[in-house]
Amino acid sequence: MAHSASATQPRDMDTAAFLQHIEAAFARIFSDGLNLMEYLPEDKWLALKEAGLLLPFLDERHGGRKASQFEIQEVLRIAGHYGVPVTLRTGIEGALVLQPLQEFGNDAQIAQGLDWIFNGEGGGLAVTEPETSGAAIAREMQSYYEYTAEDTVYVRAAKYWQGNSQSDFLLVAAKERKNGKLSKTINLLLVPKQYITYEALRSEGLRAVRYAVNRIDTEMPASAVMKLSDSDAAGLRAFQNIFIRSRLQLVGMTHGIMEYIVANTEKFSRSDIKFVEYERSEIARRYQVSQVLYDFTCRHVSPEAPVAHQLMEANIIKTLATEYTYEAAQMLQKLLGAKGFERGHPASNIAIDFRPFTIFEGPNDMLYAEIYDQFTRATAAEKEAGVKLDKNQTLLARLQSDIRFSAVALPERTLPQDVADFLAQHTLGCTCALKKVFAGKIIARLFVYVQAQSDEAARFVLKGIRKDILDCAYCG
Known part of the structure; x- marks a missing residue:
């Protein structure tokens, strides 16, 4: 069942041609400017959908494209180049409406929902x-x-x-x-x-x-x-999976916004002042971390495969992607000076628009504590294999045995001695509720560190880990 003839035209393009088509559609539809202080015009939003913006989220049997996590991430990233609300709306209708509608709706519900989405004003969750x-x-x-x-x-x-x-x-x-x-x-x-x-x-x-x-x-x-x-337990897991998938895909949105920040930094700030250049380099380092998380989702998530086993990874992506992007947005606003608070300036609204991302779907500090809990518990695969974690096991031993880390780790990313010593001094069962937040931050950043191809990104993440180690000691 196809939604409309016009929106299905790009469904048979190869990936490169399709993404180029979407970029051209954005440039054309927003050629007369975009006011991010007002609601996105429905005619422009419908035109983007008619151009195929949401096709990567749509199953082939309903007129969408062949399943590709990379294409999902790319349309979110491209939308991010036009501001936070544009990529957010793409994510809402794609990840929080289209994907659940197709997964859980019957034929009649799907038909009605697709008609509203592709021929009307769409929907929300x-x-x-x-x-x-x-x-x-x-x-x-x-x-x-x-x-x-x-x-x-x-x-x-x-x-x-x-x-x-x-x-x-x-x-x-x-x-x-x-x-x-x-x-x-x-x-x-x-x-x-x-x-x-x-x-x-x-x-x-x-x-x-x-x-x-x-x-x-x-x-x-x-x-x-x-x-x-039909089962209460299975139903709750299915509901939770909506948000696990949403968090895994969130990095497409944040990465596009990060690129928007980088572009505006280059456009509106000077580079001949040493401290400004330092701030620009700090933004660049956060962008490099964003790239690591973006690549992880493209490589290790599939729109056709279950994601329940990736809850820890989803929470890591949600926390770090939003934390680093918000920090970069604040730096840009500072570099802009008074322009950073001028209504209507292309970069003035990024920080305030982005801040809720660190809060929605769970405040980041709460999620860091959950990351710690997810790391220190046996995974579903380990339980199935009969593995039981000893609460006296050290965090270092757990890190070395956890396939979620070893599967993505690069051989050159060995732990510095001070970080290894910290992990060796703490066992799975001895961290208080407050320390879980900082320990969760360390685990999240280690997930980036072990797979960072850039030495600069690895050094930057290690700097954060060492600060988290100090915070963990201080709060005790």
Whole structure:
């Protein structure tokens, strides 16, 4: 089932021609400029989709391109050259709407969703809630649906901070209620906008992406329900996998924004002042780390393969990619001086627009602690092989036995003695809750260090690791 004749024209191009076509489409569609302080015009966004922007996210059987993680990352990267909101909207509709719609929807739901996406204003994913915004969504979520007849459900939901909040539809995360009790598992509902009210949020940044509080309190056809699995446990894992895949792919967005930062640094800052040149080199080093993470996703993630086993890697990418890109954005704003705060300047809005990336889908500090926990527990493959981790094992021994590191490590990336000594002094079971944050940072940066092809990038990451070691000692 193809969505429209015009959008399927680039589906048979080879990769190089397709990406060149997308770059040309962006240049043409935004040739008269782009105001990132206002909502992205729907006619321009639809024109980008008609040019094939989202085809890498779309299965071949629905009119998309042959599955390629590289192409997914590349369209996100190219979109990043036009600002944070442009690549964010690409990621929302591609990774958080199109991919779950195709994975969990039935034929009728997919047909309707694709029509809205490719011939209308598209859709968004509604998950977080006003009262529990950053809480554990599986436990705290109160949105629900309840069957009132065989073909009718009553839906009551309040959702918060979802992009595309006023589009043609939302994929709404909710629990089924039976006999007055909420189930533990989460399903999705394909909800047309006529059932949804919205209260626009006045955000500090990302004004070009419409955020709102969305509410649903009505009966609707039961055909809206999109069950993720018949099993509660499997359904929750399937729901979590949406965000694991999203985090793995996030580096396409951040890498494009990083390139946007580098380009604006070269365009708007002088290079004949030593401290300015130092700051420019600091941005370049962060870009090199971004390249390592980008290459990892292109090589080790597949849009057709499960990603549940890559939770640690997904959290590493989310934290480091957003941390380094935000730092680079702040440096650029500083180098711009007063221009860095001038409304409408091409680079003035990058830092404020990007800051939420370090918070959304889990604040980075919380995710660093989770990275530590994921590193110190046996992986699914190790459990299947009967491997049990001894809590008295050192972090160094764990690093040496963890295939997630050894599979990507370069032979020349041996650990410096001081880092090895730190890892040898700590066991899997002896780190307090506060130290987990800093230990998680060390593990995340080691993941980059072992696969960094550039010596400069490796030295830069080691500098961060040594600071994290000091912080870990200081907080004790």
